[in-house]
Amino acid sequence: MAKEKTIYTCNECGGTSPKWLGKCPHCNAWNTLIESVAESAAPAKNRFAALAKTAEVTTLADIEATDVDRTPTGQDELDRVLGGGIVEGGVVLIGGDPGIGKSTLLLQALDALERAGQKTLYVTGEESGAQVALRARRLGLDGSQVQVLAEIQLEKILATLEVQQPAIAVIDSIQTVYSEQLTSAPGSVAQVRECAAHLTRAAKASGTAIVLVGHVTKEGALAGPRVLEHMVDTVLYFEGDTHSSFRLIRAIKNRFGAVNEIGVFAMTEKGLKGVTNPSAIFLSQHAEPVPGSCVMVTLEGTRPMLVEIQALVDSGGPSPRRLSVGLERDRLAMLLAVLHRHAGVACMDQDVFVNAVGGVRISEPAADLAVMLAITSSLRGKALPKGFIAFGEVGLAGEVRPAPRGQERLKEAAKLGFSVAVVPKANAPKKAIEGLTIHPVERVEEAMEVVRALT
Ligand SMILES: Nc1ncnc2c1ncn2[C@@H]1O[C@H](COP(=O)(O)OP(=O)(O)OP(=O)(O)O)[C@@H](O)[C@H]1O
Numbered sequence: 001m002a003k004e005k006t007i008y009t010c011n012e013c014g015g016t017s018p019k020w021l022g023k024c025p026h027c028n029a030w031n032t033l034i035e036s037v038a039e040s041a042a043p044a045k046n047r048f049a050a051l052a053k054t055a056e057v058t059t060l061a062d063i064e065a066t067d068v069d070r071t072p073t074g075q076d077e078l079d080r081v082l083g084g085g086i087v088e089g090g091v092v093l094i095g096g097d098p099g100i101g102k103s104t105l106l107l108q109a110l111d112a113l114e115r116a117g118q119k120t121l122y123v124t125g126e127e128s129g130a131q132v133a134l135r136a137r138r139l140g141l142d143g144s145q146v147q148v149l150a151e152i153q154l155e156k157i158l159a160t161l162e163v164q165q166p167a168i169a170v171i172d173s174i175q176t177v178y179s180e181q182l183t184s185a186p187g188s189v190a191q192v193r194e195c196a197a198h199l200t201r202a203a204k205a206s207g208t209a210i211v212l213v214g215h216v217t218k219e220g221a222l223a224g225p226r227v228l229e230h231m232v233d234t235v236l237y238f239e240g241d242t243h244s245s246f247r248l249i250r251a252i253k254n255r256f257g258a259v260n261e262i263g264v265f266a267m268t269e270k271g272l273k274g275v276t277n278p279s280a281i282f283l284s285q286h287a288e289p290v291p292g293s294c295v296m297v298t299l300e301g302t303r304p305m306l307v308e309i310q311a312l313v314d315s316g317g318p319s320p321r322r323l324s325v326g327l328e329r330d331r332l333a334m335l336l337a338v339l340h341r342h343a344g345v346a347c348m349d350q351d352v353f354v355n356a357v358g359g360v361r362i363s364e365p366a367a368d369l370a371v372m373l374a375i376t377s378s379l380r381g382k383a384l385p386k387g388f389i390a391f392g393e394v395g396l397a398g399e400v401r402p403a404p405r406g407q408e409r410l411k412e413a414a415k416l417g418f419s420v421a422v423v424p425k426a427n428a429p430k431k432a433i434e435g436l437t438i439h440p441v442e443r444v445e446e447a448m449e450v451v452r453a454l455t
């Protein structure tokens with residue numbers, strides 16, 4: 001028997017090294033090499049013989065462009081992030097924190113598809129059939145015809161897929177699946193990569209849409225090799241604060257639709273319910289304006305949403321803290337520097353905390369102006385006016401840059417009864433928006449001036 005050879009595989013890029021190294025020689029990431037077993041024996045000499053014949057090539061213009069067929073999942077918010085529904089032979093990877101509701105959402109979607117006459121298969125590797133049934137009962141999916149397979153061995157799953165030919169199959173989760181052909185442990189990089197590759201090939205060959213549930217690491221990234229994200233057609237992230245009932249699904253990559261689209265759900269006793277009008281769920285309820293709070297309009301994907309940014313500035317020790325929840329911390333440090341340099345607002349000896357209300361994560365720089373105004377408001381102990389919103393990117397030179405699709409943001413704010421807006425000059429609409437007084441600004445100092453005059 002050939003002696004098994006130990007190699008080291010990088011958790012980030014999937015590259016290998018014959019010996020353990022602190023730094024991956026391929027992607028230079030630290031501490032990512034983990035022990036695995038080299039899977040293939042020495043390759044046969046004529047391994048590529050089959051490829052020696054030339055294959056036919058086609059002119060692009062001669063290839064018929066067929067539109068992809070989409071089947072709606074019955075969950076409008078999920079369809080929105082998928083780009084309209086599941087695609088035949090499409091592979092979706094969905095990741096999220098433990099207990100956020102991945103299994104719940106997918107079980108609901110499968111049940112809706114089954115009721116719409118699609119053949120479905122739910123492969124569970126983490127829970128027993130009885131546990132899945134219990135969840136289905138709690139979700140009110142009585143009499144559900146969804147086919148359930150409690151299995152973790154890849155070969156058996158593939159064989160079942162071939163026999164059953166479902167329109168959609170969910171693998172919950174890819175980390176539990178293992179192949180007999182590999183000697184490494186389930187969940188290891190080699191296993192996850194191999195199993196995902198086999199399942200992807202099966203999806204493309206049979207036309208079955210496959211949804212892979214993936215674990216996330218402590219840092220919140222999808223666990224397993226990075227190549228997993230390249231392999232699949234769509235990558236979705238399930239996020240949200242487990243303490244609040246709202247959940248967001250975000251498309252990070254989508255070969256069949258727009259990215260950065262988000263779907264909003266509320267977790268209820270009966271499972272996840274789509275929130276069709278999420279504009280105002282990320283506002284906390286204050287009877288009167290309070291210091292340190294500024295509402296912004298964020299535009300993720302195609303829908304504008306109003307989100308409250310809160311800041312607390314409090315005297316700190318010799319090394320004051322800067323903490324942010326839902327916003328980038330590096331960006332916070334940068335904004336504090338801009339605030340000091342260009343608006344003369346110093347927080348050097350103060351602890352600064354900022355938070356996006358409701359567990360929402362904001363990645364767009366359009367939040368800058370609202371963050372700055374919330375910080376200044378907290379520092380001065382003065383609330384911003386009632387019905388106030390602000391948005392705009394702030395540059396290192398103190399300039400306020402426009403946010404994409406400013407009109408839509410302003411209209412949404414007006415619709416929800418907001419009356420005063422401080423926005424980048426380039427975003428100021430040519431035609432007045434009813435009920436909204438707009439103060440266009442070009443620089444941070446100007447924005448501070450406007451706010452001082454208003455409060
Ligand atoms: N009886 C209940 N009433 C209301 N909500 C419940 C109830 N039981 C569970 N939940 C909700 O369902 C969530 C678990 O959802 P689910 O099992 O789908 O998560 P998951 O993302 O699949 O987790 P894992 O990563 O562990 O597989 C819980 O966090 C809780 O919010």
Ligand SMILES: [Mg+2]
Pocket residue numbers: 102103104126172
């Ligand atoms: Mg689960």
